[in-house]
Amino acid sequence: MSELDPITLGLHTKVMKSLGVPGGVVEQNLKLMTAIDKLWQPADFLPDFRDKEKGREDHRALMDQAAGLSRPLLVVAVGNWITEEGISSYQKGLERIKGMEDRTGVDDAPWPTFTRSWAAEEKRHDDVLSAWGELSGVINMRAVQVSVTHEIRNGFDDEGGNDPYRHIVYTSIQEEATRLAHLNTGLLAGRQGSPLFERMCRAIASDESRHAAFYRNILGAIFELDPDGAMIAVNDTAKERIAMPASRLNDGLFEPYSRLAKLTGIYTRRDYIAILLKLMEFWKIPDWHVSSEEGKAAQEELVRKMRIYSKIMDREEKPPAVEDNNPVYRWVHNG
Numbered sequence: 001m002s003e004l005d006p007i008t009l010g011l012h013t014k015v016m017k018s019l020g021v022p023g024g025v026v027e028q029n030l031k032l033m034t035a036i037d038k039l040w041q042p043a044d045f046l047p048d049f050r051d052k053e054k055g056r057e058d059h060r061a062l063m064d065q066a067a068g069l070s071r072p073l074l075v076v077a078v079g080n081w082i083t084e085e086g087i088s089s090y091q092k093g094l095e096r097i098k099g100m101e102d103r104t105g106v107d108d109a110p111w112p113t114f115t116r117s118w119a120a121e122e123k124r125h126d127d128v129l130s131a132w133g134e135l136s137g138v139i140n141m142r143a144v145q146v147s148v149t150h151e152i153r154n155g156f157d158d159e160g161g162n163d164p165y166r167h168i169v170y171t172s173i174q175e176e177a178t179r180l181a182h183l184n185t186g187l188l189a190g191r192q193g194s195p196l197f198e199r200m201c202r203a204i205a206s207d208e209s210r211h212a213a214f215y216r217n218i219l220g221a222i223f224e225l226d227p228d229g230a231m232i233a234v235n236d237t238a239k240e241r242i243a244m245p246a247s248r249l250n251d252g253l254f255e256p257y258s259r260l261a262k263l264t265g266i267y268t269r270r271d272y273i274a275i276l277l278k279l280m281e282f283w284k285i286p287d288w289h290v291s292s293e294e295g296k297a298a299q300e301e302l303v304r305k306m307r308i309y310s311k312i313m314d315r316e317e318k319p320p321a322v323e324d325n326n327p328v329y330r331w332v333h334n335g
Contacts (some may be wrong), residue, residue, distance in 0.1 A: 002009070002161070002168075003161050003162050004161070004162050004163050004207035007228065008229070009162055009163070010124055011226065011229065012098065012099070012163060012164050012165055012226070012229060013098040013099045013164060013176075014099070015099070015164075015165075015222060015225050015226050015229070016097070016098060016099025016100055016111075016164045017099040017203065018112045018225065019099075019111075019218065019221055019222070019225075020100065020109060020111040021109065021110070022109070022219075024110065025217070025221040026110040026111055026114055026218065027110040027216050029114075029213075029217050029218065030110065030113065030114060030117070032210045032211075032213055032214045032217075033114070033117040033118070033121065033210070033214075034121070034210070036120075039124070040124070040203050041119065042124055042128035042131055045128055045132070045196065045199065045200050046058075046062075046128070046131055046132070046135065047059040047062065047135065049121065050237075059065060059135060061196070062132070062135055062136060062196060063135070063136060063137045063138075065193060065194035065195070065196055065197065066132075066137060066138045066194065066197070067137070067138060068192055068193040068194065069138070069189060069192050069193075069194055069197070070192060071329060071332050072096050072260050072263065072326075073185065073188050073189060073192065073264060073266075074139070074265050074331070074332045075137060075257060075260050075328045075329060075331055075332060076181075076185055076261045076264055076267075077129070077140065077185050077189070077197070077201075077325065078144055078328075078331040078332070079246060079257035079258075079328070079331075080129070080182055080185060080261075081125075081126060081129035081130065081133065081144075081244045082144065082147055082148055082151060082246055082257045083178065083244075083246040084122060084125040084126035084129065084204075085126045085130075085148045085151060085152065086151050086152060086156055086245055086246070087119055087122045087123055087126065088152060089151075089152060089155050089156040090119075090122075090156060090245065091115060091116075091118075091119040093156065093158060093167075094115045094167070094171075095112070095115055097164050097167050098162065098164045099111070100112075100115065100164065101155065102115060102116070114214070118211060121207055121211070122207070122211075122240070124207075125182075125204045125207070126310065127326035128200055128204075129200070129204075132197070134198065134217050137333075138329055138333055139331065139332060139333065140330060140332060140333050143330045143331050144331050145198070147331070149247055150248075150249060150251075151246065151248060151249055156165050156243075156245060156246035156247075156248060157243065157250065158170045158171075158174075159240070159243045159244050160237075163233060163236075165219070165222055165226075165229055165230055165232075165233035166233045166236060166237055168215055168218050168219045168222065168233075169219060169233050169234050169237040170237060170242065170243075171211075171215040172212060172215040172216045172219055173237070173242060173275055173276065173279065174242070174244075174245065175208050175211045175215055176208075176212040176216075176275045176278070176279070177267065177271070177272065177275060178208045178245075179205045179208035179209050179212055179244055180205075180267060180271055180275070181261065181266055181267045182201045182202075182204045182205040182208060183201060183202065183205035184265070184266040184267065185201050185241065185266050186198040186199070186200065186201025186202050186204075186205065187201075188264065188265075188266065189201065210268070216279060216282055216283070217270055219234075219283060220282070220283055223283055223284075223288060227281060227288040227289065227290050227295070228290045228291060228292045228294070228295030229295075230283075231285070231288060231290050231295050231298045231299050231302070232294055232295055232298045234279075234280070234285070234298070234302060235299075235301050236292060236298075237302070238276055238280075238302065238305060242272075250332060251327075253262070253327065253328050256326045256327050256328045257328045260326055260328065261327070270307035270312065270313070271310050273312050273313065274309075274310060274313055276305070277306060277309040277310065277313060278312065279308050280302060280305075280309075281306075285299065285302045285306065286299070286303050286306070
């Protein structure tokens, strides 16, 4: 996208800073971050080998349940897990956003406090999935680790440019997308005989739901202060293909992983459209008074999209057949 001109960037930065003042909107929404002593931790889902006999029994149950999961489901679960492994890149990206910077790494202002709290909560997701994969007996850990290494080395760009608003629109969409991907993976795992993996995925999805609420609330506050800028940012993001977090995987593995997510019904184009519609309804896109010609054009385009999205959501979507010739099966033993 084109970069914001200095005057517009200055306005957007000023708005972001105003949201992050002590007692402001960001601090008010920090209530969505769970106190550390109340957070679930990966150990809550995994065998405890302090009691060796009980630990071995729980490990055997984990392996037996994992062995019953289909190869397509396992691949999508691994893709979700690898996405979570990129937390270092995502955190770095947030800390570069104008008005949100963490200049020392330990700033105690509301924006940096949120970013580090968010990253700490997210880190548990890759930890629990990685430990489960190691114990499951069905995951090719070396192949997965190679992909994780590529992903972190390659970095990530959400393509929001220098516009702070667009980064918030992006995170609002992406957190909701990851919530749905983990939830649907867990539900499918439960149907295939793994209640443990379903519980893990539900716990992750619950975190993502809180994170999504934070970001969409922040954009709602941006609308209150700068409806034209917020409207343009939403429209600019909605009319482009969203850069998915795992899009920089090695050896072109993102496309087959993404295709399997669609073929299993875990995350489809219809889900993406449902997320956009849900967010635009939450932000009350048709109701804002915008004054600039660009803002009015953006609002008209978004209202038109909402009508189209509503019609799409009214249609039944038949789940596609799952194809069994995918290169990402290298992540799964015997794949």
